[in-house]
Amino acid sequence: MSHTVLVCDDAIFMRTMISDILTQAGYEVVGEAETGAQAVERYKQLKPELVTMDIVMPDMGGIDAVREIMRLDPAAKILMCSAMGQQALVIEAIQAGAKDFVVKPFQPSRVLEAVQRVLG
């Protein structure tokens, strides 16, 4: 059985890349979102087992989206996608309830390791 994933990023390039990495590894990408607000909406509809969340997105950033999703579902598993230099923001996201993070530029193996860690 494959795990379901929601991929949130404002860049199509990043969404495509993450989706490819996950799909090739046997995960099922059930939806994508390009803003924080969209991410919250999609989460409610799709109830994915995992969310990958960009930090900086228009119309509600990733961190606020994490807070909102955690409020809706305290068991939600969210993996933050961050760039180097976003140390403080990543810390905020984890304090908000994100389970783990990966750092851009992505190496497929690192992304998959993080996903496996979060899904346990």
Added chain:
Amino acid sequence: MDLAQYAELFLAEAREHLAAVNDLLLAWERDPASREPIGGIFRAVHTIKGMAATMGYTPVADLAHRMESLLDGLRRTERAPSGETLELLFRTTDALESGVNAAVAGRESAAAADLTSALERAAAEFQPARRAGPPRAGEAAVEPRPGGAAPGIPVRVTLKADAALKGPRALVVLARARELGAVDAVHPSPAEFEQDDFDGEVSFRLDTQASAEAIEAKLREAGDVARVTVGAAADLERRAEPGTGARHVRLDLRRLDGLMNLIGELVTARGQLMEVASSQADIALEEVSRRVSQLTTQLQDEILQARMTPVWQVFDRFPRLVRDLARRLGKQVEFVIEGKDIELDRALLDEISDPLVHLLRNAVDHGLEPPEERLAAGKPAMGRVTLAAARERDTVAVRVADDGRGIDRARVLSAAKDRGLIESEADISDEEALIRVLARPGFSTAAQVSDVSGRGVGIDVVVTKVRALGGAVELRTARGLGSTFTLRLPTSLAIVRALMTRVGEERYAVPLTHVAETVDLDPRRVTTLEGRDALAFHGRLIPLVHLRRVLQIDGEPPTRRPVVVVGVGERYSGLVVDAMLGQQEIMVKPFASPAGTLPIFTGATILGDGAPVLILDAGGLV
């Protein structure tokens, strides 16, 4: 678990914390109204308590706990400590230090009862009035066990060196830990995770029933984890203090010595290789041997560098010593330390510690005048003693200076004359001559001299020690202005230049630092002094040591023989050898004379041709 292996680590770290406590107490004493020192003192004492409890050193943990209670009271009430309270804290720090040493040495000794009761009384003053009457006897026994304050198992996690965003990763680690139980006493605090200098090491206490293996497995799930330490080791391995810049590891000094010895052998083997290579006329071999030679030199430099230790590790003990002494003698002293970061070979640094204590004692005791005398002389009542280290060319100069009365030549002269040490005033006309007189053993042991303004006490010990280390002692003094003693030291000990000599078939090395001169043995200059052969040397008679006799070598000595005049402090003697073979750098291997051998060797070295050579101990021969 066997805790014994952590004893040394405990000792080193406890000493560091105690040194910090001493420093902070001194700062507090200077400015009792300041609220700054107490935080650091409290943390250090708390850490010692926790470590001692982990090691099972109950008396130390108990004493630290009592000190902590008093500190806690001072902190909560924000009261400035009285002189009496500070004195009590100083005494307790001393008792902790001896307790730590005793515990590590396997001797358990409870702190003196008067100290614990004084601490209890002092702490009781700060207790909120929640109970009436004095504390009941035996009440201390029902207090929480020291070290039991923070519940849970100590855990320490080190992140991989190449982990990206270590701060957030550490938070993920803590989040994983919380899945197993409550997390407490996180160090550094999560607020510091965002700092750029967070180095990816976090320790905390985890209140859980999970096994060490389960804890480690869970924490590794956080990703980028290099190492997880669970249990007492985590407490003890925690590094001294973050943020000191360069990264350090604790290293057993014996290991460094061992490494040094191996390098010594490598240097020797390199010599052999060079000899072989030069005799073979093989270009490839010469090329390789040159490369090996370069690498050996680099390795030698590196290891010598690794032995270098900043002088503060010894100097930091002195403010306390000077303060205590000044208090006892009723003097007012401002003590200044300069050049704390100057580095010396670890072994050298340990060796000069006692001489410096001598010089500092002298400066406070004999150098500085009492306040009223200073005021009468138009000086500030507070005297100044400076301990300064500085690099000067390829040596390190360590100075002990005071602005006291200076050395009274007239008194030194009359005292020295009384003892028959000198003949005329001309003998102490300059400072070099003065220090020679002060350094005479006969002079320094004369108790009366130290009671007047002379400063003979221990100067011979200082001079002898520093000379033995390959250094020299200089003196500057001016009446009414003060004195400065300068110890000029080599930066490193292990490699020395030596004069190679031959006696019979064997070669012997004499460290050049002790060689005053070499002369031919002229029978016309040999006389007898107290039944022994003596040589006229610069207007005095020095004893001759016939090494052939000492080493019991039979056979006829050569007709012309050289004498190596060695001097340690003010004592000289002439070593009669068969021949001199030139100077050479040798790597000293320390050496304990086996039973039954002559106690005249300090060590051995191995020469380029593979022959072992004994190093003569000038100190044992003069």
